[in-house]
Amino acid sequence: MNFNPDDPRWTAYALGELDPAERARLDQVCATDPAARKYVEEIRALAGGLKTALATEPALALRPDQKATIQAKAESPSILRFPLHWALSLGAAAALVLIIGYTLFETRPPQLAQQQPQSEVKQDATIEVALVDEPALELEKFEKELEPMDRVSEMVAASSPAPQAIPPAAKPMHKGWADASALAGSFGGGRVMKRQAVGYERLRSDIADAPAESGIISPSQDDYDVIHENPFQRVADHPLSTFSIDVDSASYAVVRRYLTDGQLPPKDAVRIEELVNYFTYAYAPPTDGRPFAVHLDAAPCPWNPAHQLARVAIKARELDKSSRPAVNLVFLIDVSGSMSSDNKLPLVKRSLQTLAKQLDERDRLAIVVYAGAAGTTLPTTRGDQTQAILEALERLEAGGSTAGGAGIQLAYDTARAQFVTGGVNRVILCTDGDFNVGLNQRGDLESLIENEAKSGVYLTVLGFGMGNYKDSTLELLSNKGNGNYGYVDDFSEARRLLVDQMLGTLVTVAKDVKIQVEFNPARIAGYRLVGYENRMLRKEDFNNDKIDAGDVGAGHNVTAFYELIPAGQPVPGPGQVDDLKYQAQPATPSASTDEILTAKLRYKQPDGDTSVRMDVPLTADQLDREPGRDFRFASAVAGFGMILRDSPLRGAFGYPEVLALAEPNIGDDPGGYRREFVNLVRNAQALAGACNHVPVIE
Amino acid sequence: MNPNPERQQWLDALVQRHEQPLCRYAYSLLGSLSAAQDAVQETFLRLCRETPAKLAGHEAAWLFRVCRSRALDVLRKEKPMQPLAPEHNEQMAAAGPTPAQQAAQGESEQLALRLLDTLPPNAREVIRLKFQHDLSYREIARITRLSESNVGYLIHQGLKTLRQQMSVLQGVAS
Numbered sequence: 060m061n062f063n064p065d066d067p068r069w070t071a072y073a074l075g076e077l078d079p080a081e082r083a084r085l086d087q088v089c090a091t092d093p094a095a096r097k098y099v100e101e102i103r104a105l106a107g108g109l110k111t112a113l114a115t116e117p118a119l120a121l122r123p124d125q126k127a128t129i130q131a132k133a134e135s136p137s138i139l140r141f142p143l144h145w146a147l148s149l150g151a152a153a154a155l156v157l158i159i160g161y162t163l164f165e166t167r168p169p170q171l172a173q174q175q176p177q178s179e180v181k182q183d184a185t186i187e188v189a190l191v192d193e194p195a196l197e198l199e200k201f202e203k204e205l206e207p208m209d210r211v212s213e214m215v216a217a218s219s220p221a222p223q224a225i226p227p228a229a230k231p232m233h234k235g236w237a238d239a240s241a242l243a244g245s246f247g248g249g250r251v252m253k254r255q256a257v258g259y260e261r262l263r264s265d266i267a268d269a270p271a272e273s274g275i276i277s278p279s280q281d282d283y284d285v286i287h288e289n290p291f292q293r294v295a296d297h298p299l300s301t302f303s304i305d306v307d308s309a310s311y312a313v314v315r316r317y318l319t320d321g322q323l324p325p326k327d328a329v330r331i332e333e334l335v336n337y338f339t340y341a342y343a344p345p346t347d348g349r350p351f352a353v354h355l356d357a358a359p360c361p362w363n364p365a366h367q368l369a370r371v372a373i374k375a376r377e378l379d380k381s382s383r384p385a386v387n388l389v390f391l392i393d394v395s396g397s398m399s400s401d402n403k404l405p406l407v408k409r410s411l412q413t414l415a416k417q418l419d420e421r422d423r424l425a426i427v428v429y430a431g432a433a434g435t436t437l438p439t440t441r442g443d444q445t446q447a448i449l450e451a452l453e454r455l456e457a458g459g460s461t462a463g464g465a466g467i468q469l470a471y472d473t474a475r476a477q478f479v480t481g482g483v484n485r486v487i488l489c490t491d492g493d494f495n496v497g498l499n500q501r502g503d504l505e506s507l508i509e510n511e512a513k514s515g516v517y518l519t520v521l522g523f524g525m526g527n528y529k530d531s532t533l534e535l536l537s538n539k540g541n542g543n544y545g546y547v548d549d550f551s552e553a554r555r556l557l558v559d560q561m562l563g564t565l566v567t568v569a570k571d572v573k574i575q576v577e578f579n580p581a582r583i584a585g586y587r588l589v590g591y592e593n594r595m596l597r598k599e600d601f602n603n604d605k606i607d608a609g610d611v612g613a614g615h616n617v618t619a620f621y622e623l624i625p626a627g628q629p630v631p632g633p634g635q636v637d638d639l640k641y642q643a644q645p646a647t648p649s650a651s652t653d654e655i656l657t658a659k660l661r662y663k664q665p666d667g668d669t670s671v672r673m674d675v676p677l678t679a680d681q682l683d684r685e686p687g688r689d690f691r692f693a694s695a696v697a698g699f700g701m702i703l704r705d706s707p708l709r710g711a712f713g714y715p716e717v718l719a720l721a722e723p724n725i726g727d728d729p730g731g732y733r734r735e736f737v738n739l740v741r742n743a744q745a746l747a748g749a750c751n752h753v754p755v756i757e
Numbered sequence: 758m759n760p761n762p763e764r765q766q767w768l769d770a771l772v773q774r775h776e777q778p779l780c781r782y783a784y785s786l787l788g789s790l791s792a793a794q795d796a797v798q799e800t801f802l803r804l805c806r807e808t809p810a811k812l813a814g815h816e817a818a819w820l821f822r823v824c825r826s827r828a829l830d831v832l833r834k835e836k837p838m839q840p841l842a843p844e845h846n847e848q849m850a851a852a853g854p855t856p857a858q859q860a861a862q863g864e865s866e867q868l869a870l871r872l873l874d875t876l877p878p879n880a881r882e883v884i885r886l887k888f889q890h891d892l893s894y895r896e897i898a899r900i901t902r903l904s905e906s907n908v909g910y911l912i913h914q915g916l917k918t919l920r921q922q923m924s925v926l927q928g929v930a931s
Contacts, residue, residue: 067906067913074887076894076909105916105923106888109873112866113889119780119790125798126772132805133768285833322902396914397877400907 062088062095069095073102284593286327288706291587291624291632294580300588301596303608304373304572306615307534309522309546311337314703315735316548318742324703331590331700335618338696338732340689342374342616350569351375351611355658355677358686360622361694361720362701362712367623367682368694371576371658375568378613385421385482386442391470393490394455395430402548403524407489408452410521410553415449418442421482425473426451429466439477467507474516484516488536491524508540515666517567518542521556541570541610555730569662570610571670575601576621578656582679585630587708589620589697601661604670611662618693622708623655653679688724692733695721699740714744767809771816772801778890779824785885786828796827818896821886825900872922880915883908 062069071077072085089095121129292300310333317324345352357369390411398404418424422442427435437451470486478484508518518540537544545556573596578586588595600606611617624630654676661670686694699717701709717740725733779800783793800823812819873881879901886897894912898905 064917067909070913070916071894071909074912101920102916105869105920108866108869109884109888109919110891112870113885115866116781116870116889118777119784119793120777121780121794121797125794126776129772129798129801129805132802133765133772397879399910400904 060084060088062092062098064094064098069098070102073099074106284327286330286592286704288704288708289588289590289592289595291585291622291630291708293585293630293632294578294583298580299575299577299598299601300586300621301573301575301598301601302588302591302619303594303596304574304611304617305332305591305594305609306336306611306617307537307544308333308337309534309544310334312546312548312552315739318739318746321742321746323743323746326704329700329703330593331697331704332594332619333590334700335590335620335693335696336616338693338736340372340616340618340693342372342689344374345376349376349673350662350664351572353658353660353673353675355656355675355681356684356686356690357623357655357677357682358684358690358694361691361716362698362709363622365625365628367625369621369623369656369677370690370693371574371619371621373572373611373615373617373660375611375613375615375617378568385423385479386418387423387439387474387477387479387482387484389425389427389439389470389474389486391466391486391488392426392428392436392455393430393466393488394428397491398523400524403491404455406547406550406553407521407523408455409550410547410557411452411489412449413554414557415442415445415452418445418448423477423479424448425477426455427466427470427473428455429469435469435473439473467504471507471511471516475511475514478515485519485542486511486516486540487519487521489521489523491522505536505539508536512539512541520544521553522546538607538609541567541607543610543612567610567665568613570665571604571606571608572611572660572662573601573606573608573670574619575659575661576656577659578623579652579654580626581652582626582655583623584626584628585624585632587622589622590700591619601659604663604668610665620694620697621656655679655682688726691720692724692726695724696736699736699743703743714740714747718744764809768805771804771820775817775820776801779820782821782885782890783824783828785882786825787831792831793828796824796831799827800824815896815899817890817892818899821890821892821896821900868923868926869919872919872926875922876915876918879903880911880918883911884915887912 068077068081068085072082077085085095089099310328310330313328314324314334317328342354343352352374354372354374355369356372357367360366360368392404392407394404398407415424420441420443423439424437424442425435425439426437426448436455437448440447440451467486467488470488474484474486512518518537519542520534520537520540522545534544536542545552547553547556575598576586594609596606596608655678657674657676659672659674661672663670695717698709698712698720699714702712702714702717718737721733721740722737725737728734776797779797780793783796784790787793787796800820803823804820807819873884876884883897883901883903886892886900887894892900894905894908897903897908901908903911
């Protein structure tokens with residue numbers, strides 16, 4: 060090998076981070092190449108300088124009362140006396156109780172504490188106060204430790220032992236280096252003079268820039284909005300359930316990525332509707348000239364046989380490939396430094412190359428990149444000039460920081476300049492979500508995307524990579540732009556989204572599709588919508604054509620499940636609202652009809668502004684059906700999502716039940732996606748099982 | 758009174774060794790001293806529930822990772838942080854280096870610190886973990902849930918940017 064200052068291995072070498080074999084190879088290069096030696100010395104000098112400088116930052120410590128609390132906890136010999144099986148079986152929810160549990164041992168026999176763990180929660184505050192008021196002796200001890208400055212620096216030194224020998228590497232270090240070393244440029248190079256260097260201030264302003272709801276979060280943290288599971292609703296109090304359709308499937312790819320990497324996904328990364336809608340189901344297409352067909356049926360609920368599981372199944376009309384409209388695509392590609400890893404920009408390139416090969420002379424394609432500055436890499440080019448497109452893709456390189464806003468503007472301008480009337484006009488944003496826009500600019504960005512959608516240019520967002528993945532931002536942007544949103548974790552996913560589904564993803568057959576379900580209280584006591592938590596609408600939004608909702612592309616299928624509680628059974632959840640004293644009594648439930656519920660759908664034609672409504676009832680004879688293969692498989696996927704989200708509503712439904720429901724219903728499985736699902740369930744099962752034995756690091 | 762002095766010693770030693778580094782780290786994520794202290798306290802309380810055998814060999818990575826997770830929970834649950842309350846600023850000022858220390862400190866190191874704060878947050882975090890807390894790439898990968906190669910890349914790229922900018926600035930100065 061030769062010395063290359065852009066190869067991160069040289070930095071790793073200088074810092075003593077390479078495994079012995081690799082180090083020996085670089086030693087050899089160093090022996091002959093003075094440039095390499097100079098580089099290594101400079102890196103070490105900089106490292107030394109940084110260490111010295113960072114050591115001068117203010118020393119921070121806990122407050123004495125906090126240390127006393129810790130000390131008290133450490134001294135309670137709880138782990139030894141505490142029966143381990145108790146701790147494990149109660150699981151995460153009991154963590155608080157566990158802490159309290161052992162402080163109780165000072166005064167109570169262990170058996171008592173074990174028998175009544177729940178009832179002790181309220182005593183928490185009292186106990187904590189008691190701990191704070193530890194004997195003066197303890198406090199003195201800690202203050203003595205904190206005081207002298209020389210002690211402090213000693214402790215800092217002690218916490219920074221001499222560079223350790225490299226731990227025997229579990230993974231080879233070089234994975235991904237090849238791409239990284241191909242980088243030109245650096246991030247933020249030369250722009251520092253304009254920025255304010257205000258220490259900690261910046262991180263805080265980064266945080267403040269994030270949308271308040273998602274509350275972002277931090278350096279390199281995958282960012283998912285918190286999802287609160289839809290609870291059961293009483294039909295008497297809430298006879299209507301309204302939501303927007305969702306055909307995204309990004310969450311499935313995120314979950315797969317985690318499970319393939321050997322980790323359980325974070326709860327809030329799991330969106331059940333996106334898992335269910337990842338799969339293709341054999342729903343019958345419409346025959347009445349409408350853009351989609353709606354099918355309703357119900358069967359006993361797999362995780363609670365006393366309940367029914369009702370399915371709303373939507374199938375959009377298919378388009379013949381040869382009759383697809385011309386497309387005018389502008390790829391807006393993030394080439395910032397964070398895109399360099401091999402599951403990002405290189406994957407974008409390969410994905411787009413595959414798509415480019417599907418285009419023909421009717422189509423138009425342009426490429427805009429953004430990083431430090433936005434620019435056009437490929438001006439609008441005819442779809443049959445495949446070679447020119449491929450070469451432009453090949454030239455893309457990562458490097459520079461992100462200026463998402465300017466890039467989006469340029470992409471929309473390019474798309475509008477080549478607008479194809481009657482065709483598909485779309486900006487396809489490929490990014491890891493690291494938009495370098497502040498709070499105000501973020502609002503501007505959203506309104507820009509929203510306005511452009513009105514002009515007929517829609518937005519597709521493809522998320523790549525995991526490290527900086529800002530899930531909520533990307534989904535929001537695509538929703539504003541009448542667009543769709545996918546997460547691309549590997550090449551087969553890229554092919555699925557861009558090629559297999561290209562027609563479906565790109566050609567919208569109906570937009571702003573909303574569903575409102577009305578339940579018949581004579582038949583149904585309560586219900587809950589499984590998933591779709593961030594797609595819920597207010598009941599009055601249903602008839603308001605100004606309210607945005609999801610779009611359906613040609614050939615798409617969409618599935619939603621309701622868990623139904625038959626009339627006469629109790630509805631779990633908060634207590635019933637008292638009967639109203641002054642309001643007109645509701646009409647007697649219409650026991651005369653055998654309808655269980657009615658699903659009302661509203662949608663607009665892709666170029667229309669006024670919605671059309673269609674009603675589909677579910678009748679009693681459609682309850683308790685022997686479910687078909689697709690129903691069973693989809694309900695297994697929903698149940699899997701509930702387990703990953705640790706939903707209390709799944710009852711005793713566990714991984715074995717998911718497997719028993721999914722595996723016999725794999726069917727033909729073109730593409731092998733269902734088979735892959737079964738493997739993921741096995742992974743999750745193994746990981747969840749393993750968590751009981753190894754330390755859980757969160 | 759205490760049936761397990763070894764376990765006690767183990768806990769004491771870990772608290773002693775990691776309290777200040779963890780506080781600095783949590784502060785760099787949260788920007789608030791009291792929030793950082795709470796995250797670190799919570800981390801140690803969780804440590805009290807572990808056994809030495811379970812964490813053997815990766816105590817530091819465990820502590821930083823739990824601390825990071827606590828800090829992110831705080832950020833997630835609370836609204837974006839308000840500007841530091843005056844008391845915090847005073848506390849920070851009181852804890853900062855004395856003028857004499859500052860004078861002794863090399864100018865280029867001051868510069869490096871200032872420039873460090875201009876790097877992207879993820880680069881800043883891994884550089885702090887590497888050079889302030891002396892953790893290996895592998896440990897940093899475990900703490901941040903990045904891949905090792907990603908950590909290596911961030912550090913490489915971060916140092917490269919710092920080097921370039923320092924040489925530009927020092928060139929201007931001289």
